[in-house]
Amino acid sequence: MSQPPSTSLKTGYAEVIGDPISHSKSPAIHGFWLEKLDIDADYRAAHVTPDGLADYFARRKRDPDWRGCNITIPHKEAALDHVEDRGELRASIGAINTVLRDEDGALIGTNTDAAGFYAPISGMDLEGASVAVIGAGGAARAVLFALKRAGVAQVALLNRTPLKAAGLLTAFGLQGQALPLDAPLPPAALLVNASPLGMSGQPPLPLDLDPLPADALVYDLVYAPLETDLLATARKRNLATVDGLEMLIGQAAVAFELFFGEPAPRDDDAELREILIR
Structure with missing residues:
Protein backbone atom coordinates (compact mmCIF):
# COMPACT_ATOMS: atom_id res chain seq x y z
CA MET A 1 0.00 0.00 0.00
CA THR A 112 -6.53 -3.20 11.26
CA ASP A 113 -9.35 -4.66 13.39
CA ALA A 114 -8.74 -8.30 12.42
CA ALA A 115 -5.09 -8.18 13.48
CA GLY A 116 -5.96 -6.22 16.61
CA PHE A 117 -8.64 -8.72 17.59
CA TYR A 118 -6.50 -11.80 17.02
CA ALA A 119 -3.28 -10.66 18.72
CA PRO A 120 -4.42 -11.30 22.35
CA ILE A 121 -5.62 -14.83 21.52
CA SER A 122 -2.91 -15.81 19.03
CA GLY A 123 -1.60 -18.41 21.48
CA MET A 124 -4.99 -20.08 21.78
CA ASP A 125 -5.48 -23.23 19.69
CA LEU A 126 -8.73 -22.57 17.84
CA GLU A 127 -8.26 -25.20 15.16
CA GLY A 128 -11.51 -27.19 15.12
CA ALA A 129 -13.00 -25.21 18.00
CA SER A 130 -16.58 -24.04 18.45
CA VAL A 131 -17.01 -20.33 19.16
CA ALA A 132 -19.88 -17.93 19.77
CA VAL A 133 -19.95 -14.35 18.47
CA ILE A 134 -22.42 -11.60 19.39
CA GLY A 135 -23.15 -9.04 16.66
CA ALA A 136 -23.13 -8.80 12.89
CA GLY A 137 -21.70 -5.34 12.18
CA GLY A 138 -18.31 -4.11 11.04
CA ALA A 139 -16.42 -5.34 14.11
CA ALA A 140 -18.04 -8.77 13.85
CA ARG A 141 -16.89 -8.99 10.23
CA ALA A 142 -13.27 -8.52 11.31
CA VAL A 143 -13.72 -11.12 14.06
CA LEU A 144 -15.21 -13.68 11.67
CA PHE A 145 -12.44 -13.00 9.14
CA ALA A 146 -9.82 -13.77 11.79
CA LEU A 147 -11.67 -16.81 13.13
CA LYS A 148 -11.98 -18.30 9.65
CA ARG A 149 -8.22 -18.08 9.24
CA ALA A 150 -7.69 -19.58 12.69
CA GLY A 151 -9.50 -22.72 11.51
CA VAL A 152 -12.51 -22.74 13.84
CA ALA A 153 -15.02 -25.50 13.16
CA GLN A 154 -18.34 -23.98 14.25
CA VAL A 155 -19.57 -20.44 14.86
CA ALA A 156 -22.80 -19.60 16.63
CA LEU A 157 -23.55 -16.02 15.53
CA LEU A 158 -26.12 -14.26 17.71
CA ASN A 159 -27.77 -11.11 16.41
CA ARG A 160 -31.01 -9.14 16.59
CA THR A 161 -31.59 -10.19 12.98
CA PRO A 162 -30.64 -13.88 12.57
CA LEU A 163 -31.08 -13.59 8.80
CA LYS A 164 -28.25 -11.06 8.63
CA ALA A 165 -26.13 -13.34 10.80
CA ALA A 166 -26.82 -16.28 8.49
CA GLY A 167 -25.70 -14.19 5.53
CA LEU A 168 -22.41 -13.40 7.26
CA LEU A 169 -21.69 -17.04 8.04
CA THR A 170 -22.24 -17.85 4.38
CA ALA A 171 -20.12 -14.93 3.22
CA PHE A 172 -17.16 -16.04 5.32
CA GLY A 173 -17.59 -19.72 4.51
CA LEU A 174 -18.15 -20.65 8.16
CA GLN A 175 -20.12 -23.59 9.47
CA GLY A 176 -22.49 -22.89 12.33
CA GLN A 177 -25.84 -21.40 13.17
CA ALA A 178 -27.46 -17.98 13.22
CA LEU A 179 -29.37 -17.34 16.43
CA PRO A 180 -31.41 -14.54 18.02
CA LEU A 181 -29.82 -12.62 20.89
CA ASP A 182 -31.95 -14.36 23.51
CA ALA A 183 -30.97 -17.88 22.39
CA PRO A 184 -29.01 -20.04 24.86
CA LEU A 185 -25.27 -20.04 24.29
CA PRO A 186 -23.68 -23.21 22.96
CA PRO A 187 -20.77 -24.78 24.92
CA ALA A 188 -18.18 -22.67 23.06
CA ALA A 189 -14.45 -22.50 23.74
CA LEU A 190 -14.49 -18.77 22.95
CA LEU A 191 -17.25 -16.17 23.36
CA VAL A 192 -16.76 -12.80 21.66
CA ASN A 193 -18.99 -9.77 22.09
CA ALA A 194 -18.50 -7.86 18.82
CA SER A 195 -21.60 -5.72 19.31
CA PRO A 196 -22.04 -2.36 21.10
CA LEU A 197 -24.34 -4.02 23.64
CA GLY A 198 -23.10 -3.37 27.15
CA MET A 199 -21.34 -0.16 26.12
CA SER A 200 -22.11 3.04 28.00
CA GLY A 201 -25.32 4.49 26.59
CA GLN A 202 -26.29 1.22 24.87
CA PRO A 203 -28.67 -1.56 25.97
CA PRO A 204 -27.21 -4.25 28.26
CA LEU A 205 -26.13 -7.68 27.11
CA PRO A 206 -27.73 -10.18 29.51
CA LEU A 207 -26.21 -13.59 28.82
CA ASP A 208 -26.32 -16.82 30.78
CA LEU A 209 -22.73 -18.09 30.68
CA ASP A 210 -23.52 -21.41 32.36
CA PRO A 211 -23.32 -23.40 29.08
CA LEU A 212 -19.66 -22.37 28.62
CA PRO A 213 -17.09 -24.92 29.75
CA ALA A 214 -14.73 -24.10 32.62
CA ASP A 215 -11.80 -23.48 30.24
CA ALA A 216 -13.71 -21.09 27.95
CA LEU A 217 -12.43 -17.58 27.22
CA VAL A 218 -14.75 -14.56 27.17
CA TYR A 219 -13.61 -11.64 25.01
CA ASP A 220 -15.55 -8.35 25.08
CA LEU A 221 -14.63 -5.77 22.44
CA VAL A 222 -16.46 -3.06 24.40
CA TYR A 223 -14.04 -0.82 26.31
CA ALA A 224 -16.35 1.84 27.77
CA PRO A 225 -16.84 0.71 30.46
CA LEU A 226 -13.76 -1.45 30.59
CA GLU A 227 -15.30 -3.78 33.18
CA THR A 228 -18.49 -4.73 31.37
CA ASP A 229 -21.24 -6.80 32.95
CA LEU A 230 -20.26 -9.62 30.59
CA LEU A 231 -16.65 -9.68 31.83
CA ALA A 232 -17.74 -9.36 35.47
CA THR A 233 -20.07 -12.33 35.06
CA ALA A 234 -17.32 -14.35 33.39
CA ARG A 235 -14.88 -13.63 36.21
CA LYS A 236 -17.43 -14.74 38.80
CA ARG A 237 -17.29 -18.10 37.05
CA ASN A 238 -13.48 -17.96 37.02
CA LEU A 239 -13.44 -17.90 33.23
CA ALA A 240 -10.48 -16.39 31.39
CA THR A 241 -11.24 -12.95 29.94
CA VAL A 242 -9.90 -10.42 27.46
CA ASP A 243 -11.10 -6.82 27.67
CA GLY A 244 -11.72 -4.32 24.89
CA LEU A 245 -8.51 -2.38 25.44
CA GLU A 246 -6.49 -5.32 24.11
CA MET A 247 -8.04 -5.08 20.65
Whole structure:
Protein backbone atom coordinates (compact mmCIF):
# COMPACT_ATOMS: atom_id res chain seq x y z
CA MET A 1 0.00 0.00 0.00
CA SER A 2 1.39 3.40 -0.95
CA GLN A 3 1.72 6.01 1.76
CA PRO A 4 2.41 9.73 1.98
CA PRO A 5 6.13 10.48 1.62
CA SER A 6 8.03 9.56 4.78
CA THR A 7 9.36 13.12 5.15
CA SER A 8 5.83 14.38 5.82
CA LEU A 9 4.56 11.66 8.13
CA LYS A 10 5.73 13.35 11.32
CA THR A 11 3.55 16.43 10.87
CA GLY A 12 -0.15 17.06 10.41
CA TYR A 13 -2.92 15.14 12.12
CA ALA A 14 -5.01 12.01 12.06
CA GLU A 15 -8.32 11.39 13.80
CA VAL A 16 -11.06 8.95 14.69
CA ILE A 17 -14.59 9.38 13.36
CA GLY A 18 -17.85 7.92 14.59
CA ASP A 19 -21.36 8.61 15.84
CA PRO A 20 -21.18 8.79 18.85
CA ILE A 21 -17.51 9.60 19.37
CA SER A 22 -17.14 11.10 22.87
CA HIS A 23 -16.40 7.65 24.36
CA SER A 24 -13.40 7.01 22.10
CA LYS A 25 -10.04 6.40 23.73
CA SER A 26 -8.16 6.55 20.42
CA PRO A 27 -7.00 10.18 20.90
CA ALA A 28 -5.49 9.23 24.27
CA ILE A 29 -3.73 6.19 22.76
CA HIS A 30 -2.25 7.96 19.74
CA GLY A 31 -1.46 11.07 21.77
CA PHE A 32 0.48 8.94 24.26
CA TRP A 33 2.55 7.37 21.47
CA LEU A 34 3.15 10.70 19.72
CA GLU A 35 4.49 12.15 22.95
CA LYS A 36 6.66 9.10 23.67
CA LEU A 37 8.22 9.33 20.21
CA ASP A 38 8.45 13.16 20.25
CA ILE A 39 6.48 13.42 17.00
CA ASP A 40 5.08 16.89 16.33
CA ALA A 41 1.70 15.72 15.06
CA ASP A 42 -1.82 15.49 16.43
CA TYR A 43 -4.62 12.95 16.72
CA ARG A 44 -8.20 14.10 17.24
CA ALA A 45 -11.78 12.87 17.52
CA ALA A 46 -14.39 14.03 15.00
CA HIS A 47 -18.12 13.51 15.36
CA VAL A 48 -19.37 12.47 11.93
CA THR A 49 -22.98 11.44 11.36
CA PRO A 50 -24.01 9.00 8.61
CA ASP A 51 -25.42 11.89 6.57
CA GLY A 52 -22.12 13.76 6.87
CA LEU A 53 -19.79 10.90 5.91
CA ALA A 54 -19.41 11.80 2.22
CA ASP A 55 -18.76 15.47 3.00
CA TYR A 56 -16.22 14.52 5.67
CA PHE A 57 -14.08 12.55 3.23
CA ALA A 58 -14.42 15.20 0.53
CA ARG A 59 -13.18 17.92 2.90
CA ARG A 60 -10.35 15.86 4.40
CA LYS A 61 -9.12 14.86 0.96
CA ARG A 62 -8.43 18.55 0.27
CA ASP A 63 -6.62 19.08 3.59
CA PRO A 64 -2.84 18.65 3.08
CA ASP A 65 -2.29 18.20 6.84
CA TRP A 66 -4.68 15.24 7.16
CA ARG A 67 -2.84 11.92 7.48
CA GLY A 68 -5.94 9.74 7.66
CA CYS A 69 -8.51 8.45 10.12
CA ASN A 70 -9.69 5.52 12.13
CA ILE A 71 -13.37 4.60 11.88
CA THR A 72 -15.70 3.40 14.60
CA ILE A 73 -19.43 2.65 14.74
CA PRO A 74 -21.55 3.02 12.66
CA HIS A 75 -19.33 3.80 9.64
CA LYS A 76 -17.11 0.74 9.14
CA GLU A 77 -19.14 -0.63 6.25
CA ALA A 78 -20.49 2.61 4.75
CA ALA A 79 -17.00 4.16 4.53
CA LEU A 80 -16.11 1.67 1.81
CA ASP A 81 -18.28 3.69 -0.57
CA HIS A 82 -16.02 6.75 -0.22
CA VAL A 83 -12.52 5.30 -0.60
CA GLU A 84 -10.48 3.12 -2.92
CA ASP A 85 -10.58 -0.57 -2.00
CA ARG A 86 -7.15 -1.65 -3.26
CA GLY A 87 -6.99 -4.55 -0.83
CA GLU A 88 -10.40 -5.90 -1.96
CA LEU A 89 -11.75 -5.64 1.58
CA ARG A 90 -15.32 -5.37 0.36
CA ALA A 91 -15.02 -8.93 -0.88
CA SER A 92 -13.18 -10.25 2.18
CA ILE A 93 -13.88 -8.54 5.52
CA GLY A 94 -16.58 -6.26 4.10
CA ALA A 95 -15.61 -3.35 6.38
CA ILE A 96 -12.77 -0.93 6.99
CA ASN A 97 -11.59 0.86 10.12
CA THR A 98 -8.72 2.93 8.73
CA VAL A 99 -8.36 5.35 5.81
CA LEU A 100 -5.10 6.81 4.48
CA ARG A 101 -4.32 9.32 1.75
CA ASP A 102 -1.47 8.36 -0.57
CA GLU A 103 1.00 10.68 -2.29
CA ASP A 104 -1.36 11.12 -5.24
CA GLY A 105 -4.23 12.25 -3.01
CA ALA A 106 -6.25 9.04 -3.25
CA LEU A 107 -8.09 7.83 -0.15
CA ILE A 108 -7.27 4.18 0.59
CA GLY A 109 -9.29 2.01 2.94
CA THR A 110 -7.77 -0.75 5.06
CA ASN A 111 -8.66 -2.77 8.14
CA THR A 112 -6.53 -3.20 11.26
CA ASP A 113 -9.35 -4.66 13.39
CA ALA A 114 -8.74 -8.30 12.42
CA ALA A 115 -5.09 -8.18 13.48
CA GLY A 116 -5.96 -6.22 16.61
CA PHE A 117 -8.64 -8.72 17.59
CA TYR A 118 -6.50 -11.80 17.02
CA ALA A 119 -3.28 -10.66 18.72
CA PRO A 120 -4.42 -11.30 22.35
CA ILE A 121 -5.62 -14.83 21.52
CA SER A 122 -2.91 -15.81 19.03
CA GLY A 123 -1.60 -18.41 21.48
CA MET A 124 -4.99 -20.08 21.78
CA ASP A 125 -5.48 -23.23 19.69
CA LEU A 126 -8.73 -22.57 17.84
CA GLU A 127 -8.26 -25.20 15.16
CA GLY A 128 -11.51 -27.19 15.12
CA ALA A 129 -13.00 -25.21 18.00
CA SER A 130 -16.58 -24.04 18.45
CA VAL A 131 -17.01 -20.33 19.16
CA ALA A 132 -19.88 -17.93 19.77
CA VAL A 133 -19.95 -14.35 18.47
CA ILE A 134 -22.42 -11.60 19.39
CA GLY A 135 -23.15 -9.04 16.66
CA ALA A 136 -23.13 -8.80 12.89
CA GLY A 137 -21.70 -5.34 12.18
CA GLY A 138 -18.31 -4.11 11.04
CA ALA A 139 -16.42 -5.34 14.11
CA ALA A 140 -18.04 -8.77 13.85
CA ARG A 141 -16.89 -8.99 10.23
CA ALA A 142 -13.27 -8.52 11.31
CA VAL A 143 -13.72 -11.12 14.06
CA LEU A 144 -15.21 -13.68 11.67
CA PHE A 145 -12.44 -13.00 9.14
CA ALA A 146 -9.82 -13.77 11.79
CA LEU A 147 -11.67 -16.81 13.13
CA LYS A 148 -11.98 -18.30 9.65
CA ARG A 149 -8.22 -18.08 9.24
CA ALA A 150 -7.69 -19.58 12.69
CA GLY A 151 -9.50 -22.72 11.51
CA VAL A 152 -12.51 -22.74 13.84
CA ALA A 153 -15.02 -25.50 13.16
CA GLN A 154 -18.34 -23.98 14.25
CA VAL A 155 -19.57 -20.44 14.86
CA ALA A 156 -22.80 -19.60 16.63
CA LEU A 157 -23.55 -16.02 15.53
CA LEU A 158 -26.12 -14.26 17.71
CA ASN A 159 -27.77 -11.11 16.41
CA ARG A 160 -31.01 -9.14 16.59
CA THR A 161 -31.59 -10.19 12.98
CA PRO A 162 -30.64 -13.88 12.57
CA LEU A 163 -31.08 -13.59 8.80
CA LYS A 164 -28.25 -11.06 8.63
CA ALA A 165 -26.13 -13.34 10.80
CA ALA A 166 -26.82 -16.28 8.49
CA GLY A 167 -25.70 -14.19 5.53
CA LEU A 168 -22.41 -13.40 7.26
CA LEU A 169 -21.69 -17.04 8.04
CA THR A 170 -22.24 -17.85 4.38
CA ALA A 171 -20.12 -14.93 3.22
CA PHE A 172 -17.16 -16.04 5.32
CA GLY A 173 -17.59 -19.72 4.51
CA LEU A 174 -18.15 -20.65 8.16
CA GLN A 175 -20.12 -23.59 9.47
CA GLY A 176 -22.49 -22.89 12.33
CA GLN A 177 -25.84 -21.40 13.17
CA ALA A 178 -27.46 -17.98 13.22
CA LEU A 179 -29.37 -17.34 16.43
CA PRO A 180 -31.41 -14.54 18.02
CA LEU A 181 -29.82 -12.62 20.89
CA ASP A 182 -31.95 -14.36 23.51
CA ALA A 183 -30.97 -17.88 22.39
CA PRO A 184 -29.01 -20.04 24.86
CA LEU A 185 -25.27 -20.04 24.29
CA PRO A 186 -23.68 -23.21 22.96
CA PRO A 187 -20.77 -24.78 24.92
CA ALA A 188 -18.18 -22.67 23.06
CA ALA A 189 -14.45 -22.50 23.74
CA LEU A 190 -14.49 -18.77 22.95
CA LEU A 191 -17.25 -16.17 23.36
CA VAL A 192 -16.76 -12.80 21.66
CA ASN A 193 -18.99 -9.77 22.09
CA ALA A 194 -18.50 -7.86 18.82
CA SER A 195 -21.60 -5.72 19.31
CA PRO A 196 -22.04 -2.36 21.10
CA LEU A 197 -24.34 -4.02 23.64
CA GLY A 198 -23.10 -3.37 27.15
CA MET A 199 -21.34 -0.16 26.12
CA SER A 200 -22.11 3.04 28.00
CA GLY A 201 -25.32 4.49 26.59
CA GLN A 202 -26.29 1.22 24.87
CA PRO A 203 -28.67 -1.56 25.97
CA PRO A 204 -27.21 -4.25 28.26
CA LEU A 205 -26.13 -7.68 27.11
CA PRO A 206 -27.73 -10.18 29.51
CA LEU A 207 -26.21 -13.59 28.82
CA ASP A 208 -26.32 -16.82 30.78
CA LEU A 209 -22.73 -18.09 30.68
CA ASP A 210 -23.52 -21.41 32.36
CA PRO A 211 -23.32 -23.40 29.08
CA LEU A 212 -19.66 -22.37 28.62
CA PRO A 213 -17.09 -24.92 29.75
CA ALA A 214 -14.73 -24.10 32.62
CA ASP A 215 -11.80 -23.48 30.24
CA ALA A 216 -13.71 -21.09 27.95
CA LEU A 217 -12.43 -17.58 27.22
CA VAL A 218 -14.75 -14.56 27.17
CA TYR A 219 -13.61 -11.64 25.01
CA ASP A 220 -15.55 -8.35 25.08
CA LEU A 221 -14.63 -5.77 22.44
CA VAL A 222 -16.46 -3.06 24.40
CA TYR A 223 -14.04 -0.82 26.31
CA ALA A 224 -16.35 1.84 27.77
CA PRO A 225 -16.84 0.71 30.46
CA LEU A 226 -13.76 -1.45 30.59
CA GLU A 227 -15.30 -3.78 33.18
CA THR A 228 -18.49 -4.73 31.37
CA ASP A 229 -21.24 -6.80 32.95
CA LEU A 230 -20.26 -9.62 30.59
CA LEU A 231 -16.65 -9.68 31.83
CA ALA A 232 -17.74 -9.36 35.47
CA THR A 233 -20.07 -12.33 35.06
CA ALA A 234 -17.32 -14.35 33.39
CA ARG A 235 -14.88 -13.63 36.21
CA LYS A 236 -17.43 -14.74 38.80
CA ARG A 237 -17.29 -18.10 37.05
CA ASN A 238 -13.48 -17.96 37.02
CA LEU A 239 -13.44 -17.90 33.23
CA ALA A 240 -10.48 -16.39 31.39
CA THR A 241 -11.24 -12.95 29.94
CA VAL A 242 -9.90 -10.42 27.46
CA ASP A 243 -11.10 -6.82 27.67
CA GLY A 244 -11.72 -4.32 24.89
CA LEU A 245 -8.51 -2.38 25.44
CA GLU A 246 -6.49 -5.32 24.11
CA MET A 247 -8.04 -5.08 20.65
CA LEU A 248 -8.26 -1.30 20.74
CA ILE A 249 -4.55 -0.87 21.43
CA GLY A 250 -3.59 -3.62 18.98
CA GLN A 251 -5.49 -2.21 16.03
CA ALA A 252 -4.38 1.33 16.91
CA ALA A 253 -0.72 0.30 16.80
CA VAL A 254 -1.03 -0.88 13.20
CA ALA A 255 -2.81 2.32 12.20
CA PHE A 256 -0.31 4.52 14.06
CA GLU A 257 2.59 3.30 11.96
CA LEU A 258 0.59 3.87 8.77
CA PHE A 259 -0.28 7.42 9.84
CA PHE A 260 3.03 8.57 11.30
CA GLY A 261 5.72 6.29 9.88
CA GLU A 262 7.02 4.95 13.22
CA PRO A 263 6.14 1.75 15.09
CA ALA A 264 4.05 2.37 18.21
CA PRO A 265 6.17 2.01 21.40
CA ARG A 266 4.43 -1.13 22.66
CA ASP A 267 6.94 -1.59 25.49
CA ASP A 268 4.94 1.13 27.24
CA ASP A 269 1.59 -0.70 27.09
CA ALA A 270 1.33 -1.07 30.86
CA GLU A 271 1.70 2.68 31.37
CA LEU A 272 -0.79 3.34 28.57
CA ARG A 273 -3.40 1.04 30.10
CA GLU A 274 -3.07 2.82 33.44
CA ILE A 275 -3.83 6.12 31.70
CA LEU A 276 -6.79 4.69 29.81
CA ILE A 277 -8.52 3.22 32.84
CA ARG A 278 -8.34 6.37 34.99
